[in-house]
Amino acid sequence: MIDIDDFLAIQLEAWPMAKENFLKLDKVKTKCISTGDSSWVLAQCNPARIASTGAKVDAATLKARRCFLCADNRPAEQHRIDWNGYEILINPFPIFPRHFTIPAKNHAPQRISGRLEDMARLAAEMPGMVVFYNGPKCGASAPDHMHFQAGDAAFLPMFWQECEIEWVEEGIGVPKSGLPGYPGAIIVAGDNPAEVARRGEEVLALLPEDKESGEPMVNLLCTKRYGEWRLWIIPRKAHRPSFYGDGEGQMLLSPASVDLAGVYITPRLEDYRRIDAETIERTLAELCWTNKEIRQLLSQLPAKEKTVKVGLLSQDYVRVEFVGGYWHGSEIVEGTYNVAAEHLSKPMLFKPTDSSKCYAEVKDVTIGVNFHWQRKENQRFLGEICLMPEDGKITVINILPIEDYLASVISSEMSATSSLELLKAHAVISRSWLLAQIEARENQTHKSHCQGDVTEDKIIRWYGHTDHKLFDVCADDHCQRYQGITRQTTPYAQQAVDETRGEVLRYQGELCDARFSKCCGGVFEEYESCWENDHKPYLVARRDDVDENNYPDLCNEEEARRWILSSPEAFCNTHDAKVLKQVLVGYDQETQDFYRWRVEYTTEELSELIARRSGIDFGTILALEPVERGVSGRLIVLRIVGTKRTMEIGKELEIRRILSESHLYSSAFVVERTESGFCLHGAGWGHGVGLCQIGAAVMADKGYDYRQILSHYYPGSEITLINEK
Numbered sequence: 001m002i003d004i005d006d007f008l009a010i011q012l013e014a015w016p017m018a019k020e021n022f023l024k025l026d027k028v029k030t031k032c033i034s035t036g037d038s039s040w041v042l043a044q045c046n047p048a049r050i051a052s053t054g055a056k057v058d059a060a061t062l063k064a065r066r067c068f069l070c071a072d073n074r075p076a077e078q079h080r081i082d083w084n085g086y087e088i089l090i091n092p093f094p095i096f097p098r099h100f101t102i103p104a105k106n107h108a109p110q111r112i113s114g115r116l117e118d119m120a121r122l123a124a125e126m127p128g129m130v131v132f133y134n135g136p137k138c139g140a141s142a143p144d145h146m147h148f149q150a151g152d153a154a155f156l157p158m159f160w161q162e163c164e165i166e167w168v169e170e171g172i173g174v175p176k177s178g179l180p181g182y183p184g185a186i187i188v189a190g191d192n193p194a195e196v197a198r199r200g201e202e203v204l205a206l207l208p209e210d211k212e213s214g215e216p217m218v219n220l221l222c223t224k225r226y227g228e229w230r231l232w233i234i235p236r237k238a239h240r241p242s243f244y245g246d247g248e249g250q251m252l253l254s255p256a257s258v259d260l261a262g263v264y265i266t267p268r269l270e271d272y273r274r275i276d277a278e279t280i281e282r283t284l285a286e287l288c289w290t291n292k293e294i295r296q297l298l299s300q301l302p303a304k305e306k307t308v309k310v311g312l313l314s315q316d317y318v319r320v321e322f323v324g325g326y327w328h329g330s331e332i333v334e335g336t337y338n339v340a341a342e343h344l345s346k347p348m349l350f351k352p353t354d355s356s357k358c359y360a361e362v363k364d365v366t367i368g369v370n371f372h373w374q375r376k377e378n379q380r381f382l383g384e385i386c387l388m389p390e391d392g393k394i395t396v397i398n399i400l401p402i403e404d405y406l407a408s409v410i411s412s413e414m415s416a417t418s419s420l421e422l423l424k425a426h427a428v429i430s431r432s433w434l435l436a437q438i439e440a441r442e443n444q445t446h447k448s449h450c451q452g453d454v455t456e457d458k459i460i461r462w463y464g465h466t467d468h469k470l471f472d473v474c475a476d477d478h479c480q481r482y483q484g485i486t487r488q489t490t491p492y493a494q495q496a497v498d499e500t501r502g503e504v505l506r507y508q509g510e511l512c513d514a515r516f517s518k519c520c521g522g523v524f525e526e527y528e529s530c531w532e533n534d535h536k537p538y539l540v541a542r543r544d545d546v547d548e549n550n551y552p553d554l555c556n557e558e559e560a561r562r563w564i565l566s567s568p569e570a571f572c573n574t575h576d577a578k579v580l581k582q583v584l585v586g587y588d589q590e591t592q593d594f595y596r597w598r599v600e601y602t603t604e605e606l607s608e609l610i611a612r613r614s615g616i617d618f619g620t621i622l623a624l625e626p627v628e629r630g631v632s633g634r635l636i637v638l639r640i641v642g643t644k645r646t647m648e649i650g651k652e653l654e655i656r657r658i659l660s661e662s663h664l665y666s667s668a669f670v671v672e673r674t675e676s677g678f679c680l681h682g683a684g685w686g687h688g689v690g691l692c693q694i695g696a697a698v699m700a701d702k703g704y705d706y707r708q709i710l711s712h713y714y715p716g717s718e719i720t721l722i723n724e725k
Ligand SMILES: [Zn+2]
Pocket: 067, 068, 069, 070, 106, 107, 108, 144, 145
């Protein structure tokens, strides 16, 4: 931080003229003008300001004079502090008790474009000060040399008549009821300079441009208080009021940031005497926008890009390396952070200073939990990182735009060899699913992880997706596998996300719960067979083939047996290695028989397995009996008959969980008793609801486009954009 008081003291000792002007501030005539029930502004008579208020700023005048902000032309007594391409100088004709002029090092015109972040960072360097900018036609007395100014924030009534702010959207607001005596304004708030600058630029881009300068006419004021930046944008309609001048009935009033923030400076005593509430009202009406006009303008603001919060891991100890500079509060951090759970009492947020360069590497992330290939690796992430204390551990959350998240998810869930149309179909369903998770959290329509009906002789349960409290989705297979930018995004995945940007599936206006699994087995399952009894008209039975309505009644035991034991035509009935490689990434590829499969157990093996997986002692297993099947032939309820007890279990995932070390391919199976035990003959892989990944890969290979693929698997659905219903 810059020691401005020290600088000011030393400078005034060395420069008698400036010192005299600062001392004279005490004698400046000041009056208070009431502009409303409880609001007021100040007027000051400050003859030393004649040079500024009366400044001629036409091109010819500027050309003829020597620039007083260029280092070569400044008095020998003037000191400076160098700061990032700017020079901090005291203002020898002050208004504020502490008043600085901060010109750019080089002689370049007064333009704000690309300099908002500098402004915000200056505000952080000078606590208690307001850094302000007067546009070339909005009060700048040196429109030919880029400069900011800074003065005591508490000097300006606008900052201490705490006006209530109405937030139009996150981080952007307008003064609530409008403060009489003050101009219409836009307030951009944020907790780091880059974000404030980015949002500020968006607002400036909405304002009409002045042809001559190429930028909107504005006065800007920026403060940093209590860890928060606030940028006040005061749009202007005109440079000076119609009554500006030194003739009869005229006034030397040329408002800039200071005036509009409540201190009207008049160099001439007669103007000072005449200025009143009516003068202020007229000035504002001629020069500024009303809050109503500003509200209309803000309605055109581009919607903030939707972000997703992804839970990466939860551990006792977390190690993260920040590369490229991250905002942490108002500080920039880089390098490795080691945090132990017992030392984390509140959330820590890290925001990239430059999203095109920064990334965070989270060390020792466990991947493939409970799979044979479980291991630890370092993973890299774009976007923000938040460390949250939760249940005695640290939860690491990655916050990033949903389109970036999707490109990564599609890359890691799908093979690099996948066809574009298949990836596009996946991008749309991943986006739909993701948005549904985010909306569920926003609307707090949480379902508990595990639901169902458990009694003495029955366990019917299913597992919900929406059980995360601190974030929208996790990075595991439970939600969608996400590894940030650890592996390169494949070009097709990026293209698929770009070409379907913002597209989601809706059914009669409602977001589709776009489920998918590896292989349906020939007919799609219905939603209610796997989860709660909530019929979804777009998740229903259909033959996975050209002839969609040609399928038997698989709820019927005999029909199901015939179906499962045969190998009917279907898109997903394929052994085409080229197509399978698109869907079965890496570790999954060993699995070739998924359309029809078999698993054998001896009676001892099965009895031991069921006891261990269910935690229930059935004794020796005597029979596995189908009780109820869904439309794809998948078992919804299975009766397990043992020597010690008999129970019914469901739904499909519970059956698959109990009958295998990891998960049985599907619950669409028939049981054959063998000499040594049991043989399960099955069909399909996964729950079979919604899109069948292998079938979709075959469709894409046959030349169907992503719209045709989606309308096959989600009948009656429509592709719409996120923001339209
Ligand atoms: Zn200059």
